[in-house]
Amino acid sequence: MGRLNTTLCGIGLDNPVIPASGTFGYGYEFAEWYDINILGTFSFKGTTKDPRFGNPTPRIAECTAGMINAVGLQNPGVEAVIREELPKLKKVFHKPVMANVSGFSVADYAYTCEKLDKEDTVGWLEVNVSCPNVHGGGMSFGTDPKAAAQVTKAVRKVTKKPVIVKLSPNVTDIVAVAKACEAAGADGISLVNTLLGMRIDVKTRKPVIANTMGGFSGPAIFPVALRMVYQVANAVKIPVVGMGGVSSAEDVLEMLLAGAVAVEVGCANLIDPLACKTIIEELPAVMDRYDIETVSEIIGGVRHG
Protein backbone atom coordinates (compact mmCIF):
# COMPACT_ATOMS: atom_id res chain seq x y z
CA MET A 1 0.00 0.00 0.00
CA GLY A 2 1.37 3.38 -0.98
CA ARG A 3 0.71 6.32 1.28
CA LEU A 4 -1.90 7.77 -1.12
CA ASN A 5 -3.98 4.59 -1.46
CA THR A 6 -7.62 4.55 -0.47
CA THR A 7 -10.61 2.31 -1.09
CA LEU A 8 -13.95 3.25 -2.56
CA CYS A 9 -16.75 0.72 -2.10
CA GLY A 10 -14.32 -2.19 -2.10
CA ILE A 11 -12.29 -1.04 -5.09
CA GLY A 12 -8.77 0.19 -4.39
CA LEU A 13 -7.63 3.58 -5.66
CA ASP A 14 -3.97 4.54 -6.09
CA ASN A 15 -4.87 7.94 -4.70
CA PRO A 16 -8.05 9.77 -3.66
CA VAL A 17 -8.15 12.19 -6.62
CA ILE A 18 -11.06 11.76 -9.04
CA PRO A 19 -11.94 14.30 -11.75
CA ALA A 20 -15.65 15.02 -11.45
CA SER A 21 -18.25 14.31 -14.09
CA GLY A 22 -18.83 17.03 -16.65
CA THR A 23 -15.36 18.50 -16.30
CA PHE A 24 -13.37 15.63 -17.80
CA GLY A 25 -15.35 14.41 -20.83
CA TYR A 26 -14.57 10.74 -21.44
CA GLY A 27 -10.97 11.27 -20.43
CA TYR A 28 -9.28 11.35 -23.81
CA GLU A 29 -9.22 15.18 -24.05
CA PHE A 30 -7.09 15.15 -20.90
CA ALA A 31 -4.94 12.25 -22.08
CA GLU A 32 -3.45 14.81 -24.48
CA TRP A 33 -2.22 16.72 -21.43
CA TYR A 34 -0.95 13.92 -19.18
CA ASP A 35 -1.12 10.19 -18.55
CA ILE A 36 -4.52 10.01 -16.88
CA ASN A 37 -3.67 6.61 -15.40
CA ILE A 38 -2.10 8.51 -12.51
CA LEU A 39 -5.65 9.35 -11.33
CA GLY A 40 -7.51 7.37 -8.68
CA THR A 41 -10.25 7.10 -11.28
CA PHE A 42 -12.49 9.63 -13.01
CA SER A 43 -16.22 10.11 -13.37
CA PHE A 44 -17.17 10.43 -17.01
CA LYS A 45 -19.66 12.85 -18.60
CA GLY A 46 -23.21 12.49 -17.30
CA THR A 47 -24.96 9.89 -19.41
CA THR A 48 -28.68 9.62 -20.10
CA LYS A 49 -30.90 7.05 -21.83
CA ASP A 50 -31.37 9.20 -24.92
CA PRO A 51 -28.96 11.58 -26.67
CA ARG A 52 -29.18 15.20 -25.49
CA PHE A 53 -27.90 18.45 -26.97
CA GLY A 54 -28.51 20.24 -23.70
CA ASN A 55 -29.32 23.89 -23.18
CA PRO A 56 -28.92 26.87 -25.52
CA THR A 57 -25.78 29.01 -25.17
CA PRO A 58 -24.49 31.00 -23.35
CA ARG A 59 -24.08 28.12 -20.94
CA ILE A 60 -21.22 29.61 -18.94
CA ALA A 61 -20.99 32.62 -16.61
CA GLU A 62 -17.97 33.67 -14.62
CA CYS A 63 -18.29 34.42 -10.90
CA THR A 64 -15.94 35.48 -8.15
CA ALA A 65 -13.85 32.37 -7.45
CA GLY A 66 -16.04 30.18 -9.58
CA MET A 67 -18.36 29.80 -12.51
CA ILE A 68 -21.92 28.90 -13.38
CA ASN A 69 -22.65 26.27 -16.01
CA ALA A 70 -25.91 25.31 -17.60
CA VAL A 71 -24.75 22.70 -20.08
CA GLY A 72 -27.83 20.57 -19.46
CA LEU A 73 -26.38 17.06 -19.68
CA GLN A 74 -25.21 17.17 -23.27
CA ASN A 75 -24.28 13.57 -24.12
CA PRO A 76 -24.74 11.13 -26.99
CA GLY A 77 -26.98 8.76 -24.98
CA VAL A 78 -25.98 5.50 -23.29
CA GLU A 79 -25.90 3.34 -26.44
CA ALA A 80 -23.49 5.70 -28.21
CA VAL A 81 -21.43 6.11 -25.03
CA ILE A 82 -20.96 2.33 -24.89
CA ARG A 83 -20.40 1.97 -28.64
CA GLU A 84 -18.17 4.99 -29.29
CA GLU A 85 -16.88 6.66 -26.14
CA LEU A 86 -15.96 3.72 -23.89
CA PRO A 87 -13.67 2.04 -26.50
CA LYS A 88 -11.81 5.37 -26.86
CA LEU A 89 -11.72 5.78 -23.09
CA LYS A 90 -10.30 2.27 -22.63
CA LYS A 91 -7.38 3.09 -24.90
CA VAL A 92 -6.17 5.88 -22.62
CA PHE A 93 -7.39 4.74 -19.19
CA HIS A 94 -6.71 1.28 -17.83
CA LYS A 95 -8.41 1.36 -14.44
CA PRO A 96 -12.07 0.99 -13.45
CA VAL A 97 -13.90 4.20 -14.39
CA MET A 98 -16.87 5.80 -12.66
CA ALA A 99 -19.95 6.00 -14.89
CA ASN A 100 -22.09 9.04 -14.13
CA VAL A 101 -25.78 8.52 -14.88
CA SER A 102 -28.71 10.92 -15.05
CA GLY A 103 -32.35 10.48 -15.88
CA PHE A 104 -35.81 11.98 -16.10
CA SER A 105 -37.69 9.08 -14.58
CA VAL A 106 -36.90 6.16 -12.31
CA ALA A 107 -37.14 3.89 -15.35
CA ASP A 108 -34.62 6.05 -17.24
CA TYR A 109 -32.05 5.68 -14.49
CA ALA A 110 -32.57 1.93 -14.30
CA TYR A 111 -32.34 1.55 -18.09
CA THR A 112 -29.06 3.44 -18.34
CA CYS A 113 -27.50 1.73 -15.32
CA GLU A 114 -28.50 -1.71 -16.59
CA LYS A 115 -26.70 -1.01 -19.87
CA LEU A 116 -23.58 0.28 -18.15
CA ASP A 117 -23.58 -2.61 -15.68
CA LYS A 118 -22.47 -4.88 -18.54
CA GLU A 119 -19.35 -2.83 -19.22
CA ASP A 120 -16.21 -4.26 -17.65
CA THR A 121 -14.45 -0.91 -17.67
CA VAL A 122 -17.12 0.59 -15.38
CA GLY A 123 -16.15 0.19 -11.73
CA TRP A 124 -18.84 2.29 -10.06
CA LEU A 125 -22.15 3.82 -11.06
CA GLU A 126 -22.44 7.39 -9.84
CA VAL A 127 -26.12 8.15 -9.95
CA ASN A 128 -26.68 11.86 -10.36
CA VAL A 129 -29.96 12.83 -8.70
CA SER A 130 -28.81 16.42 -8.53
CA CYS A 131 -28.34 18.09 -11.92
CA PRO A 132 -29.70 21.63 -11.59
CA ASN A 133 -29.76 22.22 -15.35
CA VAL A 134 -32.58 20.07 -16.58
CA HIS A 135 -36.25 20.75 -16.14
CA GLY A 136 -38.47 18.02 -14.78
CA GLY A 137 -35.65 15.67 -13.86
CA GLY A 138 -32.34 15.35 -12.15
CA MET A 139 -32.47 17.60 -9.17
CA SER A 140 -36.12 16.97 -8.38
CA PHE A 141 -35.08 13.43 -7.43
CA GLY A 142 -32.28 14.73 -5.28
CA THR A 143 -34.34 17.26 -3.34
CA ASP A 144 -36.83 14.71 -2.05
CA PRO A 145 -35.54 11.86 0.14
CA LYS A 146 -38.34 9.55 -1.06
CA ALA A 147 -37.64 10.16 -4.73
CA ALA A 148 -33.89 9.77 -4.23
CA ALA A 149 -34.55 6.46 -2.46
CA GLN A 150 -36.79 5.29 -5.31
CA VAL A 151 -34.07 5.93 -7.87
CA THR A 152 -31.49 4.23 -5.65
CA LYS A 153 -33.67 1.18 -5.17
CA ALA A 154 -34.42 0.85 -8.89
CA VAL A 155 -30.75 1.16 -9.83
CA ARG A 156 -29.69 -1.22 -7.07
CA LYS A 157 -31.85 -3.93 -8.65
CA VAL A 158 -30.21 -3.79 -12.08
CA THR A 159 -26.52 -3.77 -11.17
CA LYS A 160 -23.97 -5.62 -9.09
CA LYS A 161 -21.55 -2.71 -9.34
CA PRO A 162 -21.27 -0.28 -6.43
CA VAL A 163 -23.92 2.44 -6.63
CA ILE A 164 -22.83 5.89 -5.48
CA VAL A 165 -25.60 8.45 -5.31
CA LYS A 166 -24.52 12.01 -6.10
CA LEU A 167 -26.44 14.53 -4.05
CA SER A 168 -27.53 18.10 -4.55
CA PRO A 169 -26.62 20.78 -2.02
CA ASN A 170 -29.82 22.65 -2.91
CA VAL A 171 -31.80 21.09 -0.06
CA THR A 172 -32.73 21.96 3.49
CA ASP A 173 -31.57 18.68 5.00
CA ILE A 174 -28.94 16.82 3.01
CA VAL A 175 -28.51 14.25 5.78
CA ALA A 176 -32.12 13.12 5.31
CA VAL A 177 -31.52 12.55 1.58
CA ALA A 178 -28.25 10.70 2.22
CA LYS A 179 -29.83 8.44 4.84
CA ALA A 180 -32.76 7.66 2.56
CA CYS A 181 -30.33 6.58 -0.18
CA GLU A 182 -28.34 4.47 2.25
CA ALA A 183 -31.49 2.74 3.45
CA ALA A 184 -32.48 2.09 -0.19
CA GLY A 185 -29.25 0.23 -0.87
CA ALA A 186 -26.70 2.83 -1.97
CA ASP A 187 -23.09 1.70 -1.57
CA GLY A 188 -21.77 5.24 -1.32
CA ILE A 189 -22.69 8.90 -1.44
CA SER A 190 -20.92 11.60 -3.42
CA LEU A 191 -21.52 15.28 -2.76
CA VAL A 192 -21.95 18.05 -3.57
CA ASN A 193 -23.19 18.78 -7.05
CA THR A 194 -23.34 22.47 -8.02
CA LEU A 195 -25.26 25.14 -6.13
CA LEU A 196 -28.08 26.72 -8.09
CA GLY A 197 -26.91 30.20 -9.06
CA MET A 198 -27.51 33.12 -11.39
CA ARG A 199 -25.78 36.17 -12.90
CA ILE A 200 -27.33 39.21 -14.60
CA ASP A 201 -25.57 41.34 -17.21
CA VAL A 202 -26.20 44.84 -15.88
CA LYS A 203 -25.72 46.38 -19.33
CA THR A 204 -28.39 44.28 -21.05
CA ARG A 205 -30.32 43.51 -17.84
CA LYS A 206 -30.61 39.93 -19.03
CA PRO A 207 -29.41 36.78 -17.29
CA VAL A 208 -25.93 35.86 -18.53
CA ILE A 209 -26.99 32.22 -18.84
CA ALA A 210 -29.50 31.51 -21.62
CA ASN A 211 -31.28 29.11 -19.27
CA THR A 212 -31.45 31.92 -16.63
CA MET A 213 -30.01 29.79 -13.81
CA GLY A 214 -27.25 27.23 -13.62
CA GLY A 215 -24.93 25.32 -11.35
CA PHE A 216 -22.39 27.34 -9.40
CA SER A 217 -19.08 25.64 -8.73
CA GLY A 218 -15.48 26.53 -7.99
CA PRO A 219 -13.43 27.46 -4.91
CA ALA A 220 -16.22 29.75 -3.67
CA ILE A 221 -18.41 26.76 -2.78
CA PHE A 222 -15.70 24.75 -0.99
CA PRO A 223 -16.72 25.64 2.60
CA VAL A 224 -20.37 24.81 1.91
CA ALA A 225 -19.39 21.52 0.29
CA LEU A 226 -17.00 20.62 3.10
CA ARG A 227 -19.68 21.29 5.71
CA MET A 228 -22.15 18.99 3.91
CA VAL A 229 -19.54 16.25 3.45
CA TYR A 230 -18.84 16.45 7.17
CA GLN A 231 -22.55 16.24 8.04
CA VAL A 232 -23.22 13.31 5.74
CA ALA A 233 -20.06 11.37 6.60
CA ASN A 234 -21.06 11.57 10.25
CA ALA A 235 -24.58 10.37 9.55
CA VAL A 236 -24.12 7.38 7.22
CA LYS A 237 -22.06 4.18 7.40
CA ILE A 238 -21.38 3.94 3.67
CA PRO A 239 -18.34 5.68 2.11
CA VAL A 240 -18.59 9.30 1.10
CA VAL A 241 -16.87 10.98 -1.84
CA GLY A 242 -16.33 14.68 -1.19
CA MET A 243 -16.40 17.35 -3.88
CA GLY A 244 -17.18 21.02 -4.42
CA GLY A 245 -14.55 23.63 -5.16
CA VAL A 246 -11.55 21.38 -4.49
CA SER A 247 -8.53 23.01 -6.14
CA SER A 248 -5.44 22.00 -4.18
CA ALA A 249 -3.78 19.18 -2.28
CA GLU A 250 -4.73 20.94 0.94
CA ASP A 251 -8.38 21.03 -0.07
CA VAL A 252 -8.16 17.25 -0.63
CA LEU A 253 -6.82 16.76 2.91
CA GLU A 254 -9.62 18.90 4.36
CA MET A 255 -12.22 16.79 2.56
CA LEU A 256 -10.60 13.61 3.89
CA LEU A 257 -10.55 15.01 7.43
CA ALA A 258 -14.24 15.83 7.05
CA GLY A 259 -14.88 12.17 6.35
CA ALA A 260 -14.53 11.62 2.61
CA VAL A 261 -12.70 8.47 1.49
CA ALA A 262 -11.98 10.00 -1.92
CA VAL A 263 -12.29 13.45 -3.44
CA GLU A 264 -13.63 14.66 -6.77
CA VAL A 265 -12.15 17.68 -8.49
CA GLY A 266 -14.41 19.53 -10.93
CA CYS A 267 -14.12 23.10 -12.04
CA ALA A 268 -10.35 23.22 -11.44
CA ASN A 269 -9.83 20.96 -14.48
CA LEU A 270 -11.43 23.56 -16.71
CA ILE A 271 -9.13 26.44 -15.86
CA ASP A 272 -6.04 24.25 -15.58
CA PRO A 273 -6.04 21.01 -17.55
CA LEU A 274 -3.16 19.80 -15.39
CA ALA A 275 -4.97 20.52 -12.08
CA CYS A 276 -5.44 16.90 -10.96
CA LYS A 277 -1.90 15.93 -11.98
CA THR A 278 -0.54 18.83 -9.93
CA ILE A 279 -2.69 17.92 -6.91
CA ILE A 280 -1.56 14.28 -6.99
CA GLU A 281 2.10 15.29 -7.33
CA GLU A 282 1.84 17.80 -4.50
CA LEU A 283 -0.02 15.55 -2.06
CA PRO A 284 3.03 13.77 -0.55
CA ALA A 285 4.89 17.01 0.20
CA VAL A 286 1.78 18.67 1.64
CA MET A 287 1.12 15.57 3.77
CA ASP A 288 4.72 15.75 5.03
CA ARG A 289 4.15 19.34 6.07
CA TYR A 290 1.27 18.22 8.32
CA ASP A 291 2.91 15.01 9.54
CA ILE A 292 0.39 12.87 7.74
CA GLU A 293 1.83 9.50 6.83
CA THR A 294 -1.05 8.02 4.85
CA VAL A 295 -4.24 9.27 3.30
CA SER A 296 -6.28 6.56 5.00
CA GLU A 297 -5.19 7.57 8.51
CA ILE A 298 -6.86 10.97 8.32
CA ILE A 299 -10.22 10.01 6.84
CA GLY A 300 -12.85 11.43 9.19
CA GLY A 301 -10.05 12.60 11.47
CA VAL A 302 -11.32 16.10 12.18
CA ARG A 303 -10.79 16.81 15.89
CA HIS A 304 -13.14 18.64 18.18
CA GLY A 305 -12.36 20.50 21.35
Next chain:
Amino acid sequence: MKDSLFSITSNRPLTAAVFEMRLSGDTSDITAAGQFVNIRLDGLYLRRPISVCSVDGSELTLVYKVVGKGTEKMSEMKPGQTLQVLTGLGNGYDLMTAGEKPLLLGGGVGVPPLYELAKRLGAENREVCVVLGFNTADEVFYEEEFRSLGCSVTVATADGSYGEKGFVTDCLPQDYTYVYTCGPEPMLRAVYGCIRTSGQFSFEERMGCGFGACMGCSCKTVTGYKRICRDGPVLRKEEILWAD
Protein backbone atom coordinates in the same frame (compact mmCIF):
# COMPACT_ATOMS: atom_id res chain seq x y z
CA MET B 1 -1.95 22.31 -26.85
CA LYS B 2 0.39 23.67 -24.25
CA ASP B 3 0.13 25.75 -21.06
CA SER B 4 3.14 28.02 -20.71
CA LEU B 5 4.35 31.37 -19.53
CA PHE B 6 4.60 34.25 -22.00
CA SER B 7 6.34 37.54 -21.41
CA ILE B 8 4.76 40.75 -22.70
CA THR B 9 7.08 42.70 -25.01
CA SER B 10 4.66 45.46 -26.02
CA ASN B 11 1.05 46.46 -25.44
CA ARG B 12 -0.29 49.46 -27.34
CA PRO B 13 -3.67 50.87 -28.30
CA LEU B 14 -4.61 50.70 -32.00
CA THR B 15 -7.91 52.54 -31.46
CA ALA B 16 -9.78 53.74 -28.37
CA ALA B 17 -10.85 50.19 -27.49
CA VAL B 18 -8.61 47.87 -29.51
CA PHE B 19 -5.12 46.93 -28.30
CA GLU B 20 -2.22 45.04 -29.78
CA MET B 21 -0.20 42.91 -27.37
CA ARG B 22 3.03 41.24 -28.38
CA LEU B 23 4.33 38.38 -26.27
CA SER B 24 7.33 36.15 -26.29
CA GLY B 25 7.16 32.45 -25.43
CA ASP B 26 6.75 28.91 -26.70
CA THR B 27 4.48 29.21 -29.75
CA SER B 28 5.28 25.73 -31.09
CA ASP B 29 1.75 24.41 -30.58
CA ILE B 30 0.14 27.14 -32.68
CA THR B 31 -0.22 25.29 -35.96
CA ALA B 32 -2.91 27.14 -37.94
CA ALA B 33 -4.23 30.62 -38.60
CA GLY B 34 -7.56 31.12 -36.85
CA GLN B 35 -6.58 29.27 -33.68
CA PHE B 36 -6.85 30.98 -30.32
CA VAL B 37 -5.12 31.11 -26.95
CA ASN B 38 -6.71 31.10 -23.48
CA ILE B 39 -5.19 33.49 -20.98
CA ARG B 40 -5.18 33.28 -17.21
CA LEU B 41 -5.50 36.64 -15.46
CA ASP B 42 -4.96 37.37 -11.77
CA GLY B 43 -8.18 37.63 -9.81
CA LEU B 44 -10.41 36.27 -12.58
CA TYR B 45 -11.55 32.68 -12.42
CA LEU B 46 -12.01 31.82 -16.07
CA ARG B 47 -9.37 32.28 -18.72
CA ARG B 48 -9.95 34.69 -21.61
CA PRO B 49 -9.99 33.24 -25.11
CA ILE B 50 -8.29 35.54 -27.65
CA SER B 51 -7.65 34.76 -31.32
CA VAL B 52 -4.10 34.64 -32.62
CA CYS B 53 -3.40 37.63 -34.85
CA SER B 54 0.11 36.67 -35.80
CA VAL B 55 2.83 34.23 -34.83
CA ASP B 56 6.41 34.64 -35.87
CA GLY B 57 9.02 32.42 -34.26
CA SER B 58 8.66 32.95 -30.51
CA GLU B 59 6.63 36.13 -30.98
CA LEU B 60 2.87 35.96 -30.53
CA THR B 61 0.70 38.96 -31.44
CA LEU B 62 -2.82 39.33 -30.04
CA VAL B 63 -5.18 42.10 -31.07
CA TYR B 64 -8.07 42.38 -28.64
CA LYS B 65 -10.93 44.71 -27.87
CA VAL B 66 -11.64 45.85 -24.32
CA VAL B 67 -15.13 44.49 -23.68
CA GLY B 68 -15.05 43.53 -20.01
CA LYS B 69 -12.96 42.99 -16.88
CA GLY B 70 -10.50 40.56 -18.44
CA THR B 71 -9.60 42.53 -21.53
CA GLU B 72 -9.51 45.71 -19.44
CA LYS B 73 -6.95 44.07 -17.18
CA MET B 74 -4.96 43.00 -20.24
CA SER B 75 -4.97 46.56 -21.60
CA GLU B 76 -3.34 47.78 -18.38
CA MET B 77 -0.46 45.32 -18.51
CA LYS B 78 3.09 46.46 -19.18
CA PRO B 79 6.06 45.01 -21.07
CA GLY B 80 7.99 42.60 -18.85
CA GLN B 81 4.87 41.24 -17.15
CA THR B 82 4.04 37.59 -17.74
CA LEU B 83 0.88 35.70 -18.61
CA GLN B 84 -0.04 32.02 -18.30
CA VAL B 85 -1.31 31.07 -21.76
CA LEU B 86 -2.88 27.91 -23.19
CA THR B 87 -1.81 27.77 -26.83
CA GLY B 88 -2.78 25.77 -29.88
CA LEU B 89 -6.53 25.82 -29.22
CA GLY B 90 -9.16 25.35 -31.91
CA ASN B 91 -8.99 23.97 -35.43
CA GLY B 92 -8.15 27.17 -37.32
CA TYR B 93 -8.59 27.84 -41.03
CA ASP B 94 -7.81 25.19 -43.62
CA LEU B 95 -5.78 26.67 -46.49
CA MET B 96 -6.20 23.72 -48.85
CA THR B 97 -9.48 24.94 -50.30
CA ALA B 98 -8.44 28.58 -50.86
CA GLY B 99 -7.97 28.48 -54.64
CA GLU B 100 -6.05 31.15 -56.53
CA LYS B 101 -7.93 34.21 -55.28
CA PRO B 102 -9.16 33.78 -51.71
CA LEU B 103 -11.34 36.53 -50.27
CA LEU B 104 -10.95 37.45 -46.58
CA LEU B 105 -13.85 39.27 -44.91
CA GLY B 106 -13.28 40.66 -41.43
CA GLY B 107 -15.56 42.70 -39.19
CA GLY B 108 -14.27 44.73 -36.24
CA VAL B 109 -12.46 42.58 -33.73
CA GLY B 110 -12.97 39.65 -36.12
CA VAL B 111 -10.19 41.12 -38.28
CA PRO B 112 -7.12 39.90 -36.28
CA PRO B 113 -7.17 36.14 -37.07
CA LEU B 114 -7.38 36.99 -40.78
CA TYR B 115 -3.95 38.63 -40.57
CA GLU B 116 -2.10 35.37 -39.86
CA LEU B 117 -4.28 33.74 -42.50
CA ALA B 118 -3.36 36.39 -45.10
CA LYS B 119 0.31 35.89 -44.23
CA ARG B 120 0.09 32.15 -44.79
CA LEU B 121 -1.99 32.43 -47.99
CA GLY B 122 0.45 35.05 -49.32
CA ALA B 123 3.37 32.73 -48.59
CA GLU B 124 1.67 30.21 -50.88
CA ASN B 125 1.59 32.88 -53.63
CA ARG B 126 -2.16 33.21 -53.65
CA GLU B 127 -3.73 36.49 -54.69
CA VAL B 128 -5.32 37.57 -51.40
CA CYS B 129 -8.16 40.09 -51.40
CA VAL B 130 -9.18 41.52 -48.01
CA VAL B 131 -12.28 43.49 -47.07
CA LEU B 132 -12.28 44.95 -43.56
CA GLY B 133 -15.46 46.35 -42.04
CA PHE B 134 -15.72 48.78 -39.13
CA ASN B 135 -18.40 51.07 -37.72
CA THR B 136 -16.53 54.35 -38.09
CA ALA B 137 -13.13 55.78 -39.15
CA ASP B 138 -11.99 55.85 -35.48
CA GLU B 139 -12.26 52.09 -35.24
CA VAL B 140 -10.16 51.16 -38.28
CA PHE B 141 -7.00 49.17 -37.61
CA TYR B 142 -4.50 46.97 -39.46
CA GLU B 143 -5.27 48.35 -42.95
CA GLU B 144 -1.58 49.09 -43.58
CA GLU B 145 -0.47 45.80 -42.03
CA PHE B 146 -2.57 43.87 -44.56
CA ARG B 147 -1.28 46.06 -47.42
CA SER B 148 2.32 45.33 -46.36
CA LEU B 149 1.58 41.64 -46.89
CA GLY B 150 0.74 42.47 -50.50
CA CYS B 151 -3.00 41.94 -50.16
CA SER B 152 -5.48 44.09 -52.04
CA VAL B 153 -7.35 45.83 -49.22
CA THR B 154 -10.76 47.50 -49.13
CA VAL B 155 -12.00 49.16 -45.95
CA ALA B 156 -15.72 49.70 -45.38
CA THR B 157 -17.26 51.78 -42.61
CA ALA B 158 -20.93 51.56 -41.72
CA ASP B 159 -21.21 55.36 -41.44
CA GLY B 160 -19.04 56.10 -44.48
CA SER B 161 -16.50 58.08 -42.44
CA TYR B 162 -13.63 56.12 -44.01
CA GLY B 163 -13.22 54.02 -47.18
CA GLU B 164 -16.37 52.63 -48.75
CA LYS B 165 -19.68 53.37 -47.06
CA GLY B 166 -21.47 50.21 -46.03
CA PHE B 167 -20.75 46.68 -44.84
CA VAL B 168 -18.17 44.16 -46.02
CA THR B 169 -20.93 42.49 -48.01
CA ASP B 170 -21.33 45.72 -50.03
CA CYS B 171 -17.69 45.53 -51.13
CA LEU B 172 -17.30 42.01 -52.51
CA PRO B 173 -14.99 41.84 -55.55
CA GLN B 174 -16.23 40.35 -58.82
CA ASP B 175 -13.79 37.50 -58.84
CA TYR B 176 -12.82 35.24 -55.93
CA THR B 177 -12.30 31.52 -55.46
CA TYR B 178 -13.13 31.03 -51.77
CA VAL B 179 -14.13 33.01 -48.68
CA TYR B 180 -12.64 33.12 -45.17
CA THR B 181 -14.47 35.24 -42.64
CA CYS B 182 -14.56 36.26 -39.00
CA GLY B 183 -16.73 38.88 -37.33
CA PRO B 184 -19.92 39.42 -35.35
CA GLU B 185 -22.69 36.93 -36.02
CA PRO B 186 -24.98 39.31 -37.97
CA MET B 187 -22.07 39.90 -40.35
CA LEU B 188 -21.40 36.17 -40.68
CA ARG B 189 -25.06 35.60 -41.50
CA ALA B 190 -24.97 38.33 -44.15
CA VAL B 191 -21.77 36.88 -45.65
CA TYR B 192 -23.32 33.42 -45.65
CA GLY B 193 -26.29 34.78 -47.56
CA CYS B 194 -24.41 36.53 -50.34
CA ILE B 195 -21.17 34.77 -51.21
CA ARG B 196 -21.03 32.76 -54.45
CA THR B 197 -18.42 30.26 -53.34
CA SER B 198 -17.92 28.05 -50.34
CA GLY B 199 -16.05 29.36 -47.34
CA GLN B 200 -14.95 29.01 -43.74
CA PHE B 201 -16.55 30.99 -40.93
CA SER B 202 -15.02 31.63 -37.53
CA PHE B 203 -17.46 31.75 -34.60
CA GLU B 204 -17.38 33.15 -31.11
CA GLU B 205 -19.02 31.75 -27.95
CA ARG B 206 -18.70 32.09 -24.20
CA MET B 207 -16.34 29.31 -23.16
CA GLY B 208 -15.59 27.47 -19.96
CA CYS B 209 -12.37 25.59 -20.60
CA GLY B 210 -11.39 26.35 -24.22
CA PHE B 211 -10.07 22.86 -24.90
CA GLY B 212 -13.15 20.69 -25.32
CA ALA B 213 -13.86 19.40 -21.83
CA CYS B 214 -16.87 21.27 -20.50
CA MET B 215 -19.35 21.43 -23.43
CA GLY B 216 -19.98 25.08 -22.54
CA CYS B 217 -19.74 26.32 -26.14
CA SER B 218 -21.58 23.62 -28.07
CA CYS B 219 -23.53 24.38 -31.23
CA LYS B 220 -25.62 22.36 -33.66
CA THR B 221 -24.25 21.81 -37.15
CA VAL B 222 -25.30 19.82 -40.20
CA THR B 223 -22.74 17.19 -39.20
CA GLY B 224 -23.76 16.99 -35.55
CA TYR B 225 -23.00 18.82 -32.33
CA LYS B 226 -19.72 20.69 -32.28
CA ARG B 227 -17.74 22.48 -29.61
CA ILE B 228 -16.74 25.93 -30.82
CA CYS B 229 -13.51 25.71 -28.82
CA ARG B 230 -12.38 22.33 -30.04
CA ASP B 231 -14.18 21.36 -33.26
CA GLY B 232 -14.28 25.07 -34.22
CA PRO B 233 -14.02 28.00 -33.99
CA VAL B 234 -13.91 27.64 -37.79
CA LEU B 235 -16.85 25.90 -39.45
CA ARG B 236 -17.25 25.23 -43.15
CA LYS B 237 -20.17 26.97 -44.81
CA GLU B 238 -21.82 23.64 -45.62
CA GLU B 239 -21.96 22.55 -42.00
CA ILE B 240 -23.38 25.74 -40.48
CA LEU B 241 -26.86 25.59 -38.97
CA TRP B 242 -28.02 29.03 -37.84
CA ALA B 243 -29.92 29.14 -34.56
CA ASP B 244 -33.61 30.18 -34.92
